[in-house]
Amino acid sequence: MKVTINKNTFDYDGDPAMPLLWFIRDDLKMTGTKFSCGMALCGACTVHIDGEPTRSCQLPMSAIQGKTVTTIEGLSKDASHPVQEAWREHNVPQCGYCQSGQMMQAAALLSKNANPSDEDIESYMSGNICRCGTYPRIRAAIKTAAGKV
Amino acid sequence: MTETISTSRRAFLKRSATASGFTLGLTLLPASRPSAMFADAPASESLTPSVFIAIHKNGDVDITCHRSEMGQQIRTSIPQVIVEELGADWQHVNVVQATGHPKYGDQNTDGSRSIRRNFDRLREAGATAAYLLRAAAAKGWQVDINDCDVENHHVKHTPSGKRIAFGKLVAVAATLPLPEPDQLTLKAREDWQSIGKPMRSLDIHAMTSGQAVYGQDVILDNMCFAVIQRPPVVFSGVESVNDADIKKMSGVVDVITLPAPEAPAMFKPLGGVAVIANNTWQAWQASRALKIKWSDSPNAGYDSAAYREQLLATATTPGEVVRQQGNFAEAKQQAASLMEAQYYAPHLAQAPMEPPAATAVVTEDKAEIWACTQTPQSARQVVAAALNLDPENVTINVTLLGGGFGRKSKPDFVVEAALLAKAMKRPVKVVWRREDDIQHGYFHTVSAQALTATLNEQNQVTGWLHNSVFPSISSTFNPAANKPSDGELDLGMVDTPFNIENLQLERGEAEAHVRIGWLRSVANVYHAFAIQSFVDEIAQRTGKDQQALLLELIGPDRHIDFSKSNAKYGNYGDPLEDYPVDTARLKNVINTVCEKANWSKRHEQGRFLGLAAHRSFLTYAAVIIEVDVDDRGNWSIPKAYVALDAGTVVNPEHVRAQCEGGLIYGISCAIGQITASNGQINESNFHNYQVARMPQTPVNVEVIIVESSAPPGGVGEPPTPPAAPALANALFAATGQRLRELPLPLTVKKA
Numbered sequence: 001m002k003v004t005i006n007k008n009t010f011d012y013d014g015d016p017a018m019p020l021l022w023f024i025r026d027d028l029k030m031t032g033t034k035f036s037c038g039m040a041l042c043g044a045c046t047v048h049i050d051g052e053p054t055r056s057c058q059l060p061m062s063a064i065q066g067k068t069v070t071t072i073e074g075l076s077k078d079a080s081h082p083v084q085e086a087w088r089e090h091n092v093p094q095c096g097y098c099q100s101g102q103m104m105q106a107a108a109l110l111s112k113n114a115n116p117s118d119e120d121i122e123s124y125m126s127g128n129i130c131r132c133g134t135y136p137r138i139r140a141a142i143k144t145a146a147g148k149v
Numbered sequence: 150m151t152e153t154i155s156t157s158r159r160a161f162l163k164r165s166a167t168a169s170g171f172t173l174g175l176t177l178l179p180a181s182r183p184s185a186m187f188a189d190a191p192a193s194e195s196l197t198p199s200v201f202i203a204i205h206k207n208g209d210v211d212i213t214c215h216r217s218e219m220g221q222q223i224r225t226s227i228p229q230v231i232v233e234e235l236g237a238d239w240q241h242v243n244v245v246q247a248t249g250h251p252k253y254g255d256q257n258t259d260g261s262r263s264i265r266r267n268f269d270r271l272r273e274a275g276a277t278a279a280y281l282l283r284a285a286a287a288k289g290w291q292v293d294i295n296d297c298d299v300e301n302h303h304v305k306h307t308p309s310g311k312r313i314a315f316g317k318l319v320a321v322a323a324t325l326p327l328p329e330p331d332q333l334t335l336k337a338r339e340d341w342q343s344i345g346k347p348m349r350s351l352d353i354h355a356m357t358s359g360q361a362v363y364g365q366d367v368i369l370d371n372m373c374f375a376v377i378q379r380p381p382v383v384f385s386g387v388e389s390v391n392d393a394d395i396k397k398m399s400g401v402v403d404v405i406t407l408p409a410p411e412a413p414a415m416f417k418p419l420g421g422v423a424v425i426a427n428n429t430w431q432a433w434q435a436s437r438a439l440k441i442k443w444s445d446s447p448n449a450g451y452d453s454a455a456y457r458e459q460l461l462a463t464a465t466t467p468g469e470v471v472r473q474q475g476n477f478a479e480a481k482q483q484a485a486s487l488m489e490a491q492y493y494a495p496h497l498a499q500a501p502m503e504p505p506a507a508t509a510v511v512t513e514d515k516a517e518i519w520a521c522t523q524t525p526q527s528a529r530q531v532v533a534a535a536l537n538l539d540p541e542n543v544t545i546n547v548t549l550l551g552g553g554f555g556r557k558s559k560p561d562f563v564v565e566a567a568l569l570a571k572a573m574k575r576p577v578k579v580v581w582r583r584e585d586d587i588q589h590g591y592f593h594t595v596s597a598q599a600l601t602a603t604l605n606e607q608n609q610v611t612g613w614l615h616n617s618v619f620p621s622i623s624s625t626f627n628p629a630a631n632k633p634s635d636g637e638l639d640l641g642m643v644d645t646p647f648n649i650e651n652l653q654l655e656r657g658e659a660e661a662h663v664r665i666g667w668l669r670s671v672a673n674v675y676h677a678f679a680i681q682s683f684v685d686e687i688a689q690r691t692g693k694d695q696q697a698l699l700l701e702l703i704g705p706d707r708h709i710d711f712s713k714s715n716a717k718y719g720n721y722g723d724p725l726e727d728y729p730v731d732t733a734r735l736k737n738v739i740n741t742v743c744e745k746a747n748w749s750k751r752h753e754q755g756r757f758l759g760l761a762a763h764r765s766f767l768t769y770a771a772v773i774i775e776v777d778v779d780d781r782g783n784w785s786i787p788k789a790y791v792a793l794d795a796g797t798v799v800n801p802e803h804v805r806a807q808c809e810g811g812l813i814y815g816i817s818c819a820i821g822q823i824t825a826s827n828g829q830i831n832e833s834n835f836h837n838y839q840v841a842r843m844p845q846t847p848v849n850v851e852v853i854i855v856e857s858s859a860p861p862g863g864v865g866e867p868p869t870p871p872a873a874p875a876l877a878n879a880l881f882a883a884t885g886q887r888l889r890e891l892p893l894p895l896t897v898k899k900a
Contacts, residue, residue, distance in 0.1 A: 015399065018430045026374070026428040031366035032359020034551070035429075036502050037583040041835040044502055072359035079358035087357045091349060091802055094220030094810055096356030097363055097502040097551025118848060126842050129835060131502050131552045132220045133813025135846045137806070 001065050005030075006074025016062035021045045023061055024071060032072040032100050036129075043128030046101035047071050053108040072100035075107060082148035083107045086141040094132035102128050106142050110149040116142065196323045198281055199274040200252050201231060203245075208302060208316030210237050213245045215253035216263040217523045219501075219550035219557070220810070221865050222350045222803040223263045227271060229799055230264075233343040234275030234336060236299025237315070244351055249525025249545035257524040259558045259667060260721065261766035261863025264799055268861050276333050285322035286313050338858060347802030352549070363551045364506040364521025365580065372508065372576040373402050375569050376432040378439050379421035379589045382828035383663055384409060385446035390422050395438060400431030405572055407565070409444070412628040414664045416531045418565045419589055425573060429580050449828040451662035453496065453595065456825075460597035460618050460659060461491055468616040468655030469632070472643050474714035475651035477603075480612030484603035490686055492600070492679035493890040494873075495822035497593035498832075499668050500840060503551020504581040505562035509570035511536060516543045516570070520563045521550040528560035532567045554814070555667035559591050587838050588830040591666025592823055594619045598679035603651070608691040610702060612651035617642050617676065620661035632658045633672075639719040641676035641765055641870060643711075644730055648704025652714065663825065669811070673765040673870035674818050678891065681761035681874035686887060695760050695878070696743050706733035721767055727860060728767040734794050734855075735764055738771035741853050742792035746773040751882075759879025761871035766863025769794040769855075772812060772871035774847070776879040782896040784880060786816075789847035791868055796859035808852040808868045815872020817841040822892045839892065 003010045005024065012023060024033050024047070033056060036044035040055035047056045048070040075081045083106045086092075093099045102125070109116060109124045116124070121142050130138070196204040203211040212228045224244050232242060247253050255266065279299040286304035287294040296307050303312040355361040380386065386409030395404045403425045410417035422439055426432035481487065507520035509532075516536055522528045525545040533540040550557055562579060570577040596619035603612035621637060623630035633656045635643075642654060668674070684702065688695040708729035711718040720728060739762045743749070751758045757778070762771035773790040791808040798804045817840045824831045832838040877888045884899045 015430070015434075018428075022428055022430040025366075026430070029368050030359075031362065031368070034363075034503070035365055035580070036504065036551075037835050038433075039583070039834050039836065042502070042583075079354060084357045088349070088353050091353065091806060093350070093353060093356040094222075094806055095218075095502065095550060095552045096220070096352065096361050097549075099356055100359050103357065122843050126844050129502065129840060129842060131500060131554070131814070131817070131840065133810035133817075133841070133846065134806075135813065135841075135843045136809055136848065136850050138843070139848065 001061070003061070003064060003069070004067070005069040006071055012061055014061070017060050019057050020047070020059045020061060020064055020069065021056040024056060030071060030073055034097055034100055036098065042098070043105055044098045044101040046104040046128070048104060048108060051108065051111065053105045072104060075104065081107060082145040083110065083141070086145035089144060090137045090141040092134050092137040092141050094134055098128065098130045102130065102138055106138070106145070107149065109142065110146055114149065115146050196278065196281060196319045198278045198327060201271065201274045202235070202278045204278065204315055204319055206316050206319045208241050208314055210235070210242050210315070211245045212242055213247050215247040215256050217258035217525070217547050217550055217553065218352070219258065219523065219553035221263070221807060222800065223258070225348060225351045226264060226799040226803060227267070228351070229343045229348060230268060230271040231275040233341060234272050235279050236301065238302035241302055246547050248547065249529040251526060256526050257558065258553070259523055259555060261866040265767065265861045265863055268797070272335050273333065276335055277328060280328045280333060281322040281325050282315055282318045284325050285318040288321060289313070344799050345797070345801065348800055350803070361549055363503050364519065364548045365503055365551065367508040367519040367548060367578060369508060369510065369576040372578055373425050373427060373573060374429045374432045375423045375425045375577050375579045376429070376436045376582065377407070377421050377423045377565060377579065377585070378436050378441060379419040379585065380409065380443050380446070382443070382446040382449050383414065383419065384412060384448060386420055386444045387422055388442040388444050391440040392422070395424060395435050398435045398438065400427040401435045402426055403573060405569060407568065414625050416527065416559050416561050416564065418561050418568065423569055425569065425577060433582065446828060448662040451825050451828040453824040456595065457493060460595065461493060463657040463659065464491060464597040464599035464616045464618045466657070468618070468657040470653060470655050471635070471638055472654040472714050472716035473652065475612070477612045477614050477651045477653035480603045480651035484611060485606040486604045488602045488604065488687060488690060490600055490683055490889055492598045492675070492682060494596050494675040494678060495824065495891060496595045496663070497668055497818055497821050498587050498590050498823050498838060499554035499556035499593070500586060500838065501550070501552025501554055501556055504583055504586040505557060506578065506580050507563045507566035508576060508578040509566035510576045511567055511571040514538065514542055516567055517546070518544065518563055518566060519546045519548055520560070520566070521548050521557055522560055522563055523550065523553045523557040524560060528563040531560055531564050535564045536567055536571060554669045555671070556586070556590060558667055583835070584833045587823070587833050591625065591664045593668035593674070594622070594665045596675040598675060600679060600683045602683070602687055604691065608693070610649055610687065613645070613647060613649045614653045614655070615642065615645065615680070616655040616657055618657035618659050619675070620659045620665050622665050622667065624661035625665050631660050632656055635717070636719055637672040640672035641680070641763060642672070643716055643718055644709070644764065645680060646709060646730060646732055646735055646764065647702040649702065662828065669814055670765055670866035670869040673763060673866070674815070674873065677761060677763040677870035678873040678877070681763065681871065682877050682889065685878040685881065696739060696748055699739055699762060700736055703732050703736055706736070721863070723767060728862070730764065734769045735762060738762060738769045738792040738794050738855060741855065742771040742773050742790050745792065745851060745853055746775070746790045748773065757879050757883035759875040759877065759882060761874035761878065763870040765867045765870055768796070768862035768864065768867040770867040770871055772868070772875040774872070774875040774879045776876070776883050778883045778897060782898055784883070784895070784897060785844060786847040788849050788851070790851045790853070792853040792855065793868060794855035794857055795862040795864050795867065796857050797861045798854060798864070799861070801854055804854055804864050805852045807864050809850040811866065811868030812850060812872045813841055813846045815869040816845060816876060818869065818891070819873035819876050820845060820892045820895065845895065
């Protein structure tokens with residue numbers, strides 16, 4: 001099968017049940033998409049499938065045929081997406097490990113809702129865990145990026 | 150005005166003699182030794198006056214960060230301290246991550262000590278390099294070195310205005326003897342341009358572009374991937390396994406049984422069965438098909454619910470006295486009234502977002518490892534021992550850590566990678582799954598605290614009894630350790646800062662049945678929860694305001710003299726003369742946070758606030774959490790306030806971030822729990838191990854960093870301990886329900 005990730009097309013003939021996460025990380029050696037829970041409980045592995053934020057750790061390869069996959073590496077050129085810029089402006093990352101997933105989730109939120117309320121942010125982001133506790137800064141950064149996406 | 154080296158030198162020598170383990174000779178090398186001895190590059194090519202700094206002929210400055218980066222931005226703050234004295238231009242500064250080696254001094258990145266234990270020596274390292282550059286310029290210009298200063302990557306001759314770039318001085322500077330300590334001057338505080346200034350993390354671009362490399366991200370040529378099924382009960386071993394079947398599965402390269410360790414657990418791998426495959430998924434899939442018969446273990450009877458009863462029973466019987474002043478028994482006899490309460494806190498898992506991972510290459514006589522370790526030197530030691538190699542032939546490369554929180558202070562996972570790479574004769578990456586992390590960790594201990602206060606007729610507290618009971622971290626290293634260690638009781642219990650006439654602090658026995666380890670702020674979590682909850686209970690009972698009662702209990706401004714109460718107090722390994730338990734600073738953070746949160750107006754404003762204050766890691770922290778409880782009883786935190794006095798701070802922006810994050814980690818500590826049945830951990834992933842998500846955390850955290858010129862205290866941990874009691878006290882304010890047991894429920898009922 002053909003797989004399109006960050007505008008590049010790849011051939012895949014492995015186990016169709018393998019989650020996309022491992023194709024991205026182990027086969028393509030793109031490590032920006034993180035492994036943390038493996039059960040779609042924490043959001044660290046979030047990518048966009050046709051623009052929808054999706055947990056790649058639970059998404060089998062068979063489900064992405066004909067779809068467009070975007071990872072953190074493909075979110076923008078030079079990490080210049082408004083969300084990435086806002087993340088730097090607010091010094092959001094501490095350890096940084098969950099932040100690829102947080103930014104992918106936030107970018108999807110802003111592409112649907114240009115001006116999210118506190119409640120919108122909370123409900124859209126509650127599937128993404130950050131153990132360093134950067135949540136207040138994530139909220140602030142999303143507000144800064146709002147309207148620029 | 151400049152501070153002469155001798156002051157800080159004396160402080161440093163004193164510290165060396167206590168507990169830091171630094172080697173003086175490596176902080177400033179004796180002048181007689183060629184600097185090349187400690188350099189990776191030849192002296193003629195670069196100037197390497199210490200293990201922390203290399204200046205190259207093209208002017209590039211490499212600054213070595215010897216502490217692990219796990220979110221505290223130490224890779225930014227260490228260079229900030231060195232750049233201050235060196236006068237370097239950030240554009241020419243590279244940060245190099247140190248491998249594990251004793252030449253750097255202590256590298257165990259825990260205990261909130263990266264800055265407090267390195268501040269002076271890093272300044273000296275910067276000043277030494279600056280001295281050599283100044284001396285080289287003075288020699289070339291034939292002028293007095295005292296007229297030469299460093300500025301913006303140049304040496305400047307002040308009288309003439311001549312300037313020369315650092316790079317051009319390297320060849321000469323590398324031939325000069327190192328300065329004597331009395332020749333070295335450090336910049337005066339009022340001249341600081343880098344220390345104390347907010348500065349963005351040097352890694353932030355990598356972290357926002359997906360380029361940052363963590364332990365899980367290491368990729369080597371010809372690497373295979375290992376997933377390990379570890380024994381469900383500690384010290385159980387493999388009796389039989391269907392390894393022949395597993396080896397036939399797609400992508401599986403090998404199946405290797407690892408031996409079960411004998412007590413003590415220390416940093417030994419837990420054993421089990423490793424499945425090695427061509428990618429992580431194949432290893433994971435194949436490990437699901439493992440059929441393993443496990444041997445019996447003495448820990449198989451561990452049941453955390455029954456154990457809770459046992460701990461609480463022990464806590465309410467007289468324990469061994471560890472600190473005593475006055476006569477509590479007498480106070481009890483004479484008391485007008487008594488208050489008693491027991492508090493319970495369960496096991497927790499550190500659960501860093503990045504589960505442990507290590508990648509190893511092992512040959513006949515060498516091992517090289519890449520790992521997200523907080524402790525590269527002990528990793529090196531245990532790997533060398535496991536492989537029977539000289540530590541000099543073991544290289545531990547430290548990646549970024551996707552969180553640590555104490556889990557990655559234990560290098561068991563590094564040894565696993567080393568053993569498997571040796572067996573496979575090719576690079577192996579060991580990937581811990583979340584289930585492995587939650588079920589096979591070194592758990593934050595389970596604890597019971599029993600407190601009694603005696604009150605006189607005026608409702609003043611005349612006596613205070615506190616018995617702390619929990620299985621000790623020492624049990625991980627010594628199976629005979631069956632009671633809280635002095636070191637753990639020093640974390641927020643022995644140093645109870647109250648001016649109460651009759652004070653009696655005790656410990657009780659408790660056996661460990663799982664591996665017990667450090668978690669962010671360690672014993673301070675449950676000690677602060679009990680003490681600061683109990684203070685609020687006394688305030689409620691006596692009708693006093695909690696802020697006023699706290700200040701009353703703490704009493705007059707003073708440095709607490711532990712010798713008067715027959716106690717030795719470890720003070721986080723630092724001398725009390727340098728870092729006293731200063732009640733004025735504790736009261737100040739309480740007053741500061743109360744003022745910021747408008748504490749005194751909370752009732753008329755209809756706000757539900759909870760207050761807690763706690764000194765830990767030589768730093769004073771006070772927290773107020775405000776809660777809202779909706780009609781269904783779900784609580785949320787619209788706002789939280791943290792006042793922190795950490796003495797001198799290097800990067801206030803990162804200190805602020807640690808206050809926010811440390812507080813939120815403390816909220817996780819208040820709502821999570823790890824339980825065990827038949828010796829096995831019941832929780833396995835984030836669906837049944839509750840950690841704080843955005844809805845349980847403050848919408849906004851207001852942080853007040855107290856301006857201070859005191860020596861640096863810890864930062865990463867002190868904001869955590871007050872969180873649980875502040876939240877419990879706030880929930881009491883909102884509902885009238887006193888919650889003495891963790892985890893706190895996410896839904897509460899009004900009393």
